[in-house]
Amino acid sequence: MSPSPEGMTSNRPYLLRALYQWIADNQMTPHVLVDAGIEGVRVPDHVIKKGKVVLNIATAATEHLLLDDDRISFNARFAGKPFQISVPMSAVIAIYARENGQGMMFAKDDSSPPPVDGSDTPSPRSHLKVVK
Numbered sequence: 001m002s003p004s005p006e007g008m009t010s011n012r013p014y015l016l017r018a019l020y021q022w023i024a025d026n027q028m029t030p031h032v033l034v035d036a037g038i039e040g041v042r043v044p045d046h047v048i049k050k051g052k053v054v055l056n057i058a059t060a061a062t063e064h065l066l067l068d069d070d071r072i073s074f075n076a077r078f079a080g081k082p083f084q085i086s087v088p089m090s091a092v093i094a095i096y097a098r099e100n101g102q103g104m105m106f107a108k109d110d111s112s113p114p115p116v117d118g119s120d121t122p123s124p125r126s127h128l129k130v131v132k
Helices: 012-025
Strands: 030-035 052-056 063-067 071-078 081-088 092-097 103-105
Touching (some): 012 063, 012 092, 012 103
Antiparallel strands (some): 030 052, 063 071, 071 081, 092 103
């Protein structure tokens, strides 16, 4: 993962790993919502609905799960057939617990923070969203 011009890498993989651990520690089932239209997403075509796919990334549902800085990858079975899943971090829209929906949605582009030098007028509303 390369740093943005401001020298910071995306916080998405760090937040995703933390939320994954939090969901698992609470004996819930972590799921990720993925934009299947992003280049590099490798999932079975039949699981894509309206350009998106929900993947169960619980330990019991995956084999060789890797939550890397650049991508999520694992082996899983779909309709009894093995498949190697690969999802770039930029394609992850959200992570949440299946049982209660607790989790987090990610901004479309979180690679660079808003300017702090005063060159742009800040929006009167926060960019943060309430996740229930």
